[in-house]
Amino acid sequence: MQCYVYRSRRKQQTYLFLPQRDDFSQVPASLLKLFGDAEFSFEFELSTARKMVLAEASEVKRNIQENGFYLQLPPGEEQAC
Known part of the structure; x- marks a missing residue:
């Protein structure tokens, strides 16, 4: 699965992972308002074999498939989704 971040x-240190570039249609308006202006960072191939620093790839993939996005908060903050 291609992933756009x-x-x-x-x-700071808050990221939104999407399955399609510039498609925020699945992200709730209230979350987008709190998130503020989104700046494209990078894209990568998301697979369960991939090692990620702050999240498990399988959890990110599951959230994207179920919700249409994944929100990564700074370390020490509770995940919203």
Whole structure:
């Protein structure tokens, strides 16, 4: 699964992972408002074999498949989804 990552300009170390570039249609409006302006960071191939620093790839993939996005918060903050 190709994954597109956006960083929040409002909140440091907060990232939004999407399955399609620039498609925020599955992200709730209230979350987008809190997230602020989204700046494209990078894209990568998401697979369960991939090692990620702050999340399990399988959890990210599951959230994207179920919700249409994954929100990564800074370390020590509770995940919202």
